[in-house]
Amino acid sequence: MSDHHRHCFLLKGSPNEVLSDFLTLSKHFSTPLVAAYDVSQYDTALLSSTTPFITCSFKQALQQLGRSHEAILVDLTHGVSASALAILSGTVRGNGLFAIALPNDEWLSMADQDLSRYLPWPYEPEQVTSYFKHYLLNKLQDETSPFTLLRSSKNKKHSVNPLPALKPIEPNAPLTQEQAEAQSCLLAELAKSYVLIAPRGRGKSTLLGDSLAKLLGRGRRVAITAPNQEAILSLRSRFESTLSQIGIEYELPFFAPDALINAPTEWDFLFIDEAAMIPLPMLMALNKKATHCLFSTTNYGYEGAGKGFGIRFCHDLSVQKTTQNLALQELTLNQPIRWGEMTHWKIGSMIAFF
Structure with a gap:
């Protein structure tokens, strides 16, 4: 078909x-x-x-x-x-x-x-x-x-x-126009926090894995967290294939949420996948662990807080004090891929x- x-x-x-x-x-x-x-x-x-x-x-x-x-x-x-x-x-x-x-x-x-x-x-x-x-x-x-x-x-x-x-499946298919535009916003590094809310099948994992690899290629200190490693298999695959194209060998910098909060390390970029499954106080603590944070999730209820994430948490991010040009930049992916x-x-x- x-x-x-x-x-x-x-x-x-x-x-x-x-x-x-x-x-x-x-x-x-x-x-x-x-x-x-x-x-x-x-x-x-x-x-x-x-x-x-x-x-x-x-x-x-x-x-x-x-x-x-x-x-x-x-x-x-x-x-x-x-x-x-x-x-x-x-x-x-x-x-x-x-x-x-x-x-x-x-x-x-x-x-x-x-x-x-x-x-x-x-x-x-x-x-x-x-x-x-x-x-x-x-x-x-x-x-x-x-x-x-x-x-x-x-x-x-x-x-x-x-x-x-x-x-x-093509291992390293080009990003769609929507994905490329969202990635450009990330790579511009203008906001303290980014929120990517999109339904299933829109390519969030591909975007995150590709962006992590490219940020690493730019010499940025990057990390990724999620409720569990099983949830980021496709993200890991894209990260590894993009790194291979760049010519870099590096293990996916995955850390458990509590390990990131308790560690003294500060990151340039921290990606939080399946973010609505993580309690909001923990998300706010994670937001303080990096110069820039990206929170990615769907807005379906089975991913934890669901709509509460998009309403309450995004409001808190939008009014946070920051030295960056923007406190919050919201990203979207609409086209099913x-x-x-x-x-x-x-x-x-x-x-x-x-």
Whole structure:
């Protein structure tokens, strides 16, 4: 496909039937990911499967931030995690596969086990009707939905054709015009603090990794922090490939947030990725550890403070006292680069309620 849109399927059937269809569709994709409230049945199936895949419970979904996948199956049979859906849908590459699994019948009457995280004592999921499931199912089956229904049954055979293999990701693709403009603002070094707030798939990690390498090439003392190193895998990849082009060998200067705060070192530039997942007092302390700080995040609620980050924290940065020309410069990236814009809009409109 030339439009870079993702393939979206709604797979209905038993877990074995759904897994078989998903693995057939993703035959030409590398290491498909299966996510569910409880992945034990898929871990068991993996032992006898001739096709390798990896599993991820909804509780582990945050570990997928900053990663990219060619194919993902999200099984909602036993629980619906709005956060996991929002996170995982944003990690699928353009022309990749994003599938949602449901049982053939009676799903709406089944208890949503994920509700146990929210219900007050003494309520149990079996005692509560999940109206969100009704909302979600209507959206999935609506005529404007990007999802194509593929139903399995014992009495009805259907043919499933593998999707075409994806082209390899260019290791050091040129920055988009938006990324280049944002980088120019950083390299101008006019502001004390920079805030980059953008939705998923806009190239924040690429911009950060590329900018870190170029600042290092200019002799600046730079550092990067994030809630965990797993969240910056694509950032690290871009950092290393850009350094290779410059002709410099240097380990990514990653530090845990608390280690940076407690260390006496002062930096020229400090980048904070997935910033809304870090408590605001800690972010303010990090802002004092460098001449210039860049705070990068999405404005989705699953990344911690969400909108509170963009409102309260940005206000505090805008009124801070500084010797720089600007106290705060806000940067944005709007153009999707991981997938086609229309498909992203359709999926995004479905999960906006999350």
